[in-house]
Amino acid sequence: xxxxxxxxxxxxxxxxxxxxxxxxxxxxxxxxxxxxxxxxxxxxxxxxxxxxxxxxxxxxxxxxxxxxxxxxxxxxxxxxxxxxxxxxxxxxxxxxxxxxxxxxxxxxxxxxxxxxxxxxxxxxxxxxxxxxxx
Amino acid sequence: xxxxxxxxxxxxxxxxxxxxxxxxxxxxxxxxxxxxxxxxxxxxxxxxxxxxxxxxxxxxxxxxxxxxxxxxxxxxxxxxxxxxxxxxxxxxxxxxxxxxxxxxxxxxxxxxxxxxxxxxxxxxxxxxxxxxxxxxxxxxxxxxxxxxxxxxxxxxxxxxxxxxxxxx
Numbered sequence: 349x350x351x352x353x354x355x356x357x358x359x360x361x362x363x364x365x366x367x368x369x370x371x372x373x374x375x376x377x378x379x380x381x382x383x384x385x386x387x388x389x390x391x392x393x394x395x396x397x398x399x400x401x402x403x404x405x406x407x408x409x410x411x412x413x414x415x416x417x418x419x420x421x422x423x424x425x426x427x428x429x430x431x432x433x434x435x436x437x438x439x440x441x442x443x444x445x446x447x448x449x450x451x452x453x454x455x456x457x458x459x460x461x462x463x464x465x466x467x468x469x470x471x472x473x474x475x476x477x478x479x480x481x482x
Numbered sequence: 483x484x485x486x487x488x489x490x491x492x493x494x495x496x497x498x499x500x501x502x503x504x505x506x507x508x509x510x511x512x513x514x515x516x517x518x519x520x521x522x523x524x525x526x527x528x529x530x531x532x533x534x535x536x537x538x539x540x541x542x543x544x545x546x547x548x549x550x551x552x553x554x555x556x557x558x559x560x561x562x563x564x565x566x567x568x569x570x571x572x573x574x575x576x577x578x579x580x581x582x583x584x585x586x587x588x589x590x591x592x593x594x595x596x597x598x599x600x601x602x603x604x605x606x607x608x609x610x611x612x613x614x615x616x617x618x619x620x621x622x623x624x625x626x627x628x629x630x631x632x633x634x635x636x637x638x639x640x641x642x643x644x645x646x647x648x649x650x
Contacts, residue, residue: 433557
């Protein structure tokens, strides 16, 4: 049975995996598998069936977020998608931006943006109060 | 240019790809320059010519490019989507006003493109995971690519029809 490090090295033979690199690589796979259900479910419910985007309104969101389940679902998807996307974008930055200073800058902008959006999304999902109490 | 040559990544395709220099010199084809691939370092430390590396315009290279492009597109929409959903905190008028944009005839096809990106990226991700972790994954690379394409279309085409029907 191959260890995780060996599986990783098969993909990146010229890189010695740092623990952080190995963890983020593994996170991409785990979050990807989790999102396969969460995201395709989200797409099916919100975009394809039942009228799709046509029926989305404040009232729709309020009804949806009146329960614990969909709030947790949406928040989990937010966190997984944002972190998955940020790690992916970081790899793109590492690959294409060759100048050291510029790369550090791009990375900083990416991390800051990710943090701000993660905080914003979390605050909105957690603190939203459906009108009429929810 | 300073520092040691940076390594390009295979994005989990299970393929050795490596440092740059030919790409920068402009001898590599445009697609190769785009993805930053150049030549492979062989065991003696010398560079294998570009023409002998694995990505020279085959399906693997295109699926790798599509995976990046679809991923970045989805991330872009995710930022917008977090902003639009945050409008619920400001009240019904703000949220409903904004969401109206998504319901326009102009936006519906873009929504379909988004769903195509999500389906492609999801199934291609599964393919990458299988090649990484399943010991026969690399051997069944071509059948996996075919299965991914077929399954993507099976999921996408009906979804596209359902989504676009209202605007016709």
